[in-house]
Amino acid sequence: MNRLSTTICVILVLGLASLMAILNLATDAGSALHVPTYAVSLVGKYLCYAILALALDLVWGYAGILSLGHAAFFALGGYAMGMYLMRQIGTRGVYGNAILPDFMVFLNYKDLPWYWHGFDNPAFALLMAVLVPGLLALVFGWLAFRSRVSGVYLSIITQALTYALLLAFFRNDMGFGGNNGMTDFKDMFGLPLQADATRAGLLVASAVMLCACLLVARFVVTSRFGKVLIAVRDTEARTRFLGYRPESYKLFVFVLSAIMAGIGGVLYVPQVGIINPGEFAPAGSIEAVIWVAVGGRGTLVGAILGAVLVNAGKTYLTGAFPELWLFALGFLFILVTLLLPKGVLGLLQRARS
Amino acid sequence: MKSVRRLLLALAIGLLIVPAASRADDAPDPYSGLASQSFEDIAQAITTLAASGNPQAAPTIAALQNETLFVTPDQALLIKTDDGYTNARTGEKVADVVEDDLANVRVNNAVRRAIEAASGALDLVSPDPATRLRAAAQVFTSRDPTSLPLLGAALAKETNAQVRTALLQAQAAAQLASNAGSEADQLSAVATLLARGDIEAKSLLGSLHDNPQAVLAKATAAIASIERMERLWSLAQGLFYGLSLGSVLLLAAAGLAITFGVMGVINMAHGEMVMLGAYTTYVVQSAIAAAAPGLMGFSLMFAVPAAFLVSGLIGVLIERTLIRFLYGRPLETLLATWGLSLVLQQAVRTIFGSSNRDVTTPGWMSGSDAVMGLTITYNRLYIIAFAVVVIGLLMAVLRYTALGLRMRAVTQNRRMASAMGIRTPWIDALTFGLGSGVAGMAGVALSQIDNVSPNLGQSYIIDSFMVVVFGGVGNLWGTVVSALTLGIVNKFLEPFAGAVLGKIVVLVALILFIQRKPRGMFPLKGRAVEQ
Amino acid sequence: MSTVRSWLRGAGIAATALAAFLGSAGLGASQAQAQGTIKVGILHSLSGTMAISETTLKDVMLMLIEEQNKKGGLLGKKLEAVVVDPASNWPLFAEKAKELINVDHVAAVFGCWTSVSRKSVLPVFKETDNILFYPVQYEGEESERNVFYTGAAPNQQAIPAVDYLMANDKVKRWVLAGTDYVYPRTTNKILEAYLKSKGVAAEDIMINYTPFGHSDWQNIVAEIKKFGSAGKKTAVVSTINGDANVPFYKELGNQGIKATDIPVVAFSVGEEELAGIDTKPLVGHLAAWNYFESVKSPVNTAFIKTWHDFTKKPNRTTNDPMEAAYIGFNMWIKAVQKAGTVDQDKVIDALVGVAVPNLTGGLSTMMPNHHITKPVLIGEVKADGQFNVVWSTPGTVVANEWSPYLEGSKDLIADWRAPMSCGNFNVKTGKCGGAN
Structure with a gap:
């Protein structure tokens, strides 16, 4: 039955995303069926968040690693993409400098910092977008799991990690644009970013990547490997006594999850048009955990559902009740944890049985 | 008159x-x-x-x-x-x-x-020595040559040694700055300033240029000697800064050491308890200003217990309505309390408005004093003392009171404690209330150095968790050592690395430390650890 | 686990997901423009870290719109405010801007505070060809067709302040202290170049950057004190932002740095920020703005009275960004009346050259670079938290959107009138499009 919900989810995500893309491109603005570009980018953004939620559910739901710093991997992927998009601006920046991004020109940089080289190449940038979060997760996870840091302690140091990155990227001397980050992108892979077709394409790409991540995640958790992983989550000591090495299992799934989060970030940046250190804020990571909790932890599909639901709610409430929406959001989190320990998906499950 | x-x-x-x-x-x-x-x-x-x-x-x-x-x-x-x-x-x-x-x-x-x-x-000739002292200090900074005759007249009949020194220093300053008096007078003036030896003296000596050559040479030598002393004292000064930052961290984390450290509740709304304490200070001060302005100097004495009660009662309320349903699910309390922190922030924003509130610092807490080569600011000094008192009381409560005994019993073995007739739910509520109340008292202290705004708590929550985890969960002494260590390390790094990089270095070091010693500096031993 | 049941369950999931998708997509199609009103978007953070500053601007905009409606609205229609909360989250600013423009079809947007929020919404306004009024002093180095900057550029705030201190306090040594983000960085770059051009030696300039919300200022203030003890008159130029100011000023007061010894001149501290501090130890420290609440002019007195009546709080302060919002709003009204339509293209063209009264008693004009002319005032902090104006420019100052003191921008000018219509015209190469 889990397979079924996955299938339905894939069909829905792909179907609706393509439908929206088609309706956006094929109908006139006046038509009743028309989907505005604004909605296309918005749903695209939700799907990127869904990828992050999925990645988080993979480690939290199946390996028991509650990462409070997962948005860091998302943001690192985003930064790699942002650097590529920044280089693509070329002479169209306000200072018209072919090599240096605007923020470097007015901070009197003479040359491109060494770590910016290569990012004009899309393949290299995409490689970096998965490599950097992956490597960070590898090093961090190797150190942490080997010393058997677990539970709350792990959560706190992942939070410290994303906080340290927040402060680091915030520094103007780091060469990533400081607090302003990177904005005003023009085009990617030669396609103008503001064009409806690019937006629609990005939405479909996000849907496809989300589904691919979902299928990979599902393959991992239903395999023999996944069974051991769940054993590690439930009783780590017993699994170790049975001869397994829990740290290797955790490390693998942690790195995989970080890479997925990085992919989410890659797709996120061109759709929202900005990447800045705010994405590293610990609050962002905690919010991602809440999406998973709202949808239903350890279900994969639930994470996607939660991310979309909470973000759609946020979009609606910040517009409709600008002064009160934080109350609504806060109470939602409290009520979900108190009343719906298995999330919305669990509720649906209960309604069926 | x-x-x-x-x-x-x-x-x-x-x-x-x-x-x-x-x-x-x-x-x-x-x-x-x-x-x-x-x-x-x-x-x-x-x-x-x-x-x-x-x-x-x-x-x-x-x-x-x-x-x-x-x-x-x-x-x-x-x-x-x-x-x-x-x-x-x-x-x-x-x-x-x-x-x-x-x-x-x-x-x-x-x-x-x-x-x-x-x-x-x-x-300068006031009958009150304190006024004369202040006047002498004023002339020292103004360096007004027209006051030289007055200074001479005042010195002639001054009997108070302290005022006399201040007058001599003022005279030296006015003399040197206006290039007045003989070379011998000026040389002795330089010596007077060297004896004073502080940053103002250095500043004055550095500003001389029209004076006789011998005076200038002696001034340069005096500056070098003052700077040597400064370097020596800067170590102690850094230590004071570190202690003061450490005591702020300690206060912010002390409540969390109870709710998180002792009870194991990941309380993300801890920062909001601190914030409520700060707002209580504001309310108490407003009430005193309206009802009994004469008591304004003592407003903080009223604010401390009030903040303890307000935050503590809200803590008990939270425990009874929220946390108690989530025992055994620590990570889910994290989510629920995060939601709660959003609600509390927005509630305060709705009630008090989003701008900063003005909390007055009583006169006895403002200003600073130079002790040898150290600058000691009073508010920081009092906060260090306050932190010592709070931690002392907290330890005494846990150690010597019946409530403390029961708290320790419940956290060590809930079922056994219950079997012995301890009403565990009641103890849980009181423990959580105690932790929250302590956070509220921290809020009173923080209101003296930081913004009183709805975001106050958010800026301390991550640091507080770091302090508790670094020190070792469940160990109050660990929290003390950890807060002071982090404060001092931070303050010694800052001059070299800058404020931002210094903090990053501390965080990375902390992450690496936890990897080496996953349970902090002073881990609890025994079976309870495995839970 | 019958197949039927799992099918049903699947259908439930599908229905929920569908609802979520359509819910968000539907936002675009629904909510047609209400008849007979002109909508105005207000894009200021009401929660998160920036709420502390931006909430006031939301309130002042609501007041201005109410006042305009009392006067009969605009073009015979009532104005309607659409308030959203971008929650101090920069990508959310872009999303909410899109929502205001695409869903609510607002005629213009008044909003943003931080530079990063403005940068985040910029592509949205360019793409949709709408209008943004930006009411906060900023670092300059920008001029866009769709944005009207009613706050000060660095030459309308920073440089006159430095000139004042050089002339009146004979300051020879400078500490440039700021929060590490783009406004302080750029302003300090400009000031450094300016001070050097006035003969200040490099060792007489100390630059210090701190993170947002920095709360422990002990050693930085001690360092300033030490830097100021080198025998030359020293002043601090502070571009410290928002939250960090309260602990900074408290530490200044406690370490006994008096304005008569080392004056601190700030560009981001106004009446609103001082409301959270006991100002008695700070008397004499300075701020440079284009407006102070204490300015005596009939129009200011009337404005303050309206503000107190509107908020029902007789003590609520006014500040410089509020004046900028006031000017921006009135300029937009006047331009719409001039163009006879709210059509953005026509209003953008009509705006250049519009002059409206500012609150200091003069006129501010929208220049072709989309910045306005403003007087510059220097105020000293008083014991009651207000400012005492000690100096002001004889007339208004035109904004240098591109600073002549920065390498990259010294050859650039902006002029949005036809035929130039360019925000970064290079006078050396004679081409539109930056320095090279």
């Missing part, structure tokens, strides 16, 4: 010493200068007025200092008093004043310096 008499006395002395300046007919009229729009004219007028011997000078300058001196459209000067206006020049009452036409006599920093110099010089 006392100050007026003092001023008159001083003016009398001034009159004897500087007779030329008192001739009103050849000096420009100071009163028309005061009505001017030009700050230079006003400052000049103050100096002239102070030296003029005019009996109205003292009240006029005092009014200027209190911002109660006004100019009318026809350039007359009026002093606002409790029962109307008086003419500043004559001291006579003035009727029919159109308040809308009045403008304050303009004051800026240059005018303020002139006022300080004038009143400083005049206060």
Whole structure:
């Protein structure tokens, strides 16, 4: 039955995303069926968040690693993409400098910092977008799991990690644009970013990547490997006594999850048009955990559902009740944890049985 | 009235010493200068007025200092008093004043310096040694050469050793700055300043350039020697800064050491308990200001217990309505309390508005003192003391009271404690209330150094968790050592690495440390750890 | 686990997901423009870290719109405010801007505070060809067709302040202290170049950057004190932002740095920020703005009275960004009346050259670079938390959107009138499009 919900989810995500893309491109603005570009980018953004939620559910739901710093991997992927998009601006920046991004020109940089080289190449940038979060997760996870840091302690140091990155990227001397980050992108892979077709394409790409991540995640958790992983989550000591090495299992799934989060970030940046250190804020990571909790932890599909639901709610409430929406959001989190320990998906499950 | 008499006395002395300046007919009229729009004219007028011997000078300058001196459209000067206006020049009452036409006599920093110099010089012969001391300090900063004769007169009859030193220093400053007196006088002045040896002395010595060559050479040597002392003291100064930051971290984390450390509740709304404590301080101060302004100096004494009660009661309420359903699910309490923190922030924003609230610092907590080569700011000193008291009380409660005994029993073995007849739910609520209450008291301290805004708590929550985890969960001593270590390390890194990089270095070091010792510096031992 | 049941369950999931998708997509299609009103977007954070500053601007905009409606609205229609909360989250600013423009069809947007929020919404306004009024002093180095900057550029705030201190306090040594983000960085770059051009030696300039919300100022203030003890008159130029100011000023007061010894001149501290501090130890420290609440002019008195009546709080302060919002709003009204339509293209063209009264008693004009002319005032902090204006420019100052003191921008000018219509015209190469 889990397979079924996955299938339905894939069909829905792909179907609706393509439908929206088609309706956006094929109908006139006046038509009743028309989907505005604004909605296309918005749903695209939700799907990127869904990828992050999925990645988080993979480690939290199946390996028991509650990462409070997962948005860091998302943001690192985003930064790699942002650097590529920044280089693509070329002479169209306000200072018209072919090599240096605007923020470097007015901070009197003479040359491109060494770590910016290569990012004009899309393949290299995409490689970096998965490599950097992956490597960070590898090093961090190797150190942490080997010393058997677990539970709350792990959560706190992942939070410290994303906080340290927040402060680091915030520094103007780091060469990533400081607090302003990177904005005003023009085009990617030669396609103008503001064009409806690019937006629609990005939405479909996000849907496809989300589904691919979902299928990979599902393959991992239903395999023999996944069974051991769940054993590690439930009783780590017993699994170790049975001869397994829990740290290797955790490390693998942690790195995989970080890479997925990085992919989410890659797709996120061109759709929202900005990447800045705010994405590293610990609050962002905690919010991602809440999406998973709202949808239903350890279900994969639930994470996607939660991310979309909470973000759609946020979009609606910040517009409709600008002064009160934080109350609504806060109470939602409290009520979900108190009343719906298995999330919305669990509720649906209960309604069926 | 006392100050007026003092001023008159001083003016009398001034009159004897500087007779030329008192001739009103050849000096420009100071009163028309005061009505001017030009700050230079006003400052000049103050100096002239102070030296003029005019009996109205003292009240006029005092009014200027209190911002109660006004100019009318026809350039007359009026002093606002409790029962109307008086003419500043004559001291006579003035009727029919159109308040809308009045403008304050303009004051800026240059005018303020002139006022300080004038009143400083005049206060030198006050009968009150504290006033004389303050006046001497004022002359020391103003370095006004016209006060040299007054200084000489004051020194001649000064008996208080402390004031005498201050007067000598002021004399040295005025002498050197104006290149007055013989070379021998100036050399001894440099020696006086070297003996003072602080940053102001260095500043003055560094500003000399027209003085005789020998004096300049000696000044350069004196600066070098002061700087040597400074470097020595900077280590101790850094330690004080570190201790002070550490005590702030300790206060912020102390409540969490109970709720998270002892009970295992990941309380993301801990910062909001601190924030509520800070807002309680604001409310208490507003109430005192309205009901009994005389007690304002003691407002914090009322605020501390009030903050403890407010945050503590809210803590008990939270435990009863929320946390108790989530025991055994620590990570889910994290989510619920995060939601709660959003609600509390927005609630405070709705009630008090989103801008900062003004919490007054009582007089005894403001300012600083130089102890040898150290600058000790009072508010920081009191916060260190407050942290010691809070932690001491907390430890005493846990160790020596029945409640503390039960708390420890429940956290160590809930079922056994329950079997022994302890009402565990009640103890849980009280423990959580205690932790929250301590957070509230921390809020009182933080209101003295930081913003009182709805975001106050957010800025301390991550640091608080770091402190508790680094020290070792469940170990109050660990929290103390950890907070102080983090504070001191941070403050010693800051000068080299800068504030941002310093913090990043500390965080990375912390992450690596936890990897080496996953349970902090002082881990709890025994079976409870495995849970 | 019958197949039927799992099918049903699947259908439930599908229905929920569908609802979520359509819910968000539907936002675009629904909510047609209400008849007979002109909508105005207000894009200021009401929660998160920036709420502390931006909430006031939301309130002042609501007041201005209410006042305009009392006067009969605009073009015979009532104005309607659409308030959203971008929650101090920069990508959310872009999303909410899109929502205001695409869903609510607002005629213009008044909003943003931080530079990063403005940068985030910029592509949205360019793409949709709408209008943004930006009411906060900022670092300059920008001029866009769709944005009207009613706050000060660095030459309308920073440089006059430095000139004042050089002339009146004979300051020879400078500490440039700021929060590490783009406004302080750029302003300090400009000031450094300016001070050097005035003959200040490099060792007489100390630059210090701190993170947002920095709360422990002990050693930085001690360092300033030490730097100021080198025998030359020293001043601090502070571009410290928002939250960090309260602990900074408290530490200044406690370490006994008096304005008569080392004056601090700030560009981001106004009446609103001082409301959270006991100002008695700070008397004499300075701020440079284009407006102070204490300015005596009939129009300011009337404005303050309206504000107190509107908020029903007789003590609520006014500040410089509020004046900028006031000017921006009135300029937009006047331009719409001039163009006879709210059509953005026509209003953008009509805006250049529009002059409206500012609150200091003069007129501010929208220049072709989309910045306005403003007087510059220097105020000293008083014991009651207000400012005492000690100096002001004789007339208004035109904004240098591109600073002549920066390498990259010294040859650039902006002029949005036809035929130039360019925000970064290079006078050396004679081409539109930056320095190279």
